[in-house]
Amino acid sequence: MPIFENVLKKQIDIKVIDSTIDYKNYVPLDLSAKHTDELDLDLTDADKFEDFVKNHLSQNKAKVAFGGYLEHRNLYKRSETFNDENTEERNIHIGLDLWIKAGTSVLSALDGKIHSFQHNLGLGDYGPTIILEHEIEDCTFYTLYGHLSLESLEGKTEGQLVKKGEKIAELGKPPINGDYAPHLHFQIIKNLENKKGDYPGVCSFKEVDFYKENCPDPNLLLKIN
Template identity: 50%
Template sequence: MNNTLETRLLALPRTSVLHPEFSKSDYIPIDLSVSNKALETIDTSSSVALGHYINHYVKSHQKKVAFGGYIETRNIYNRSTYFKNANAENERNIHLGLDLWIAAETPVFTPLDAEVHSFNNNINFGDYGPTIILKHRIDTIEFYTLYGHLSLASIADLKIGQHFQQGQQIGTLGEATVNGDYAPHLHFQVIKDMQDYHGDYPGVCSKQDLEFYKENCPDPNMILKL
């Protein structure tokens, strides 16, 4: 069944969680991993400094959206006790979603027909901020997608069980003041088993738990095909 989901996702036509006016050529991959030497000169604990770095990177390549980060080990979580652990093996620093870096208030769309599973404002420092989780079905297979770092308005009038059609707007991106203190971006994640979470699901894991989360959270690029 698990392989069936991946197979079905790969068979879908390319779709988007941002405005369809963005073509595939408008996107550029970005490396925010521990191996990116350029980040050694950036104060990645500052949402402003990291935002300047990302914006400069996008503009210098004449693109509109930077993307990436699936199963990427990052230092940017070191600033928050929310991810810390005395045991290095248990420190959460491996990113489980795909990030799309673009300005606040950018509209966000569901890539597939969906209903609202849950939503919440996750207010820990470095957390998602406003978050929406959608439930989807392809034939008999149910799975979920998570949208983190949204605006407060995105969840203000939302209802559990509310239906959205493919391509319908579900919200907008939030500013650093509400999105967990990050440069504006969308955290997009695919989840097979929600494990009784509501309005939240781990988007960063430890090395110790990586194999489980790689299986339960397959690559979102199977949907976006960037």
């Protein structure tokens, strides 16, 4: 396994939302295009989407639903953000989603500092977003936290130090969070490509190899299952 992925795997006791919720209370959630088509799930209505997530949690006696890394989704068809007529459709999710109610605490995965933050406006985008910078064993990398509350950006400064497990934000509600059911989009990024406050969380099929290398599976760090 590459050196960086080994660095991630060596980290322990990592939580990025409410530290009181044990991973045994997490349940997978399949939002692949095939599955949502079979369910005839309306992905354009944030309230119906949230009801679907709540029902999934209730049926599984769980508190958090998770999943989505490298998942092919229809979730983005409603937004021009991912469907520009001049480029290939972006529908491969390259982060990990953690679905739970708005207002849930969002935590820094590791010691680091605030690299950048901004409100990414637009239907289907991240909404309020924070990117942290970390350095472990001479590896510099970034973690992105998307779909936050607008208040989460207040009082933040670039370079501000954060500690592992420190509360850095709260999950936002639709439509501020990009108009999704409340959840955290968590992503690991090796090369931020000079971007600030934003980085693609969805890619096209032809870009998968690059983003799979640049954005490894967040579960290497979280170890949910």
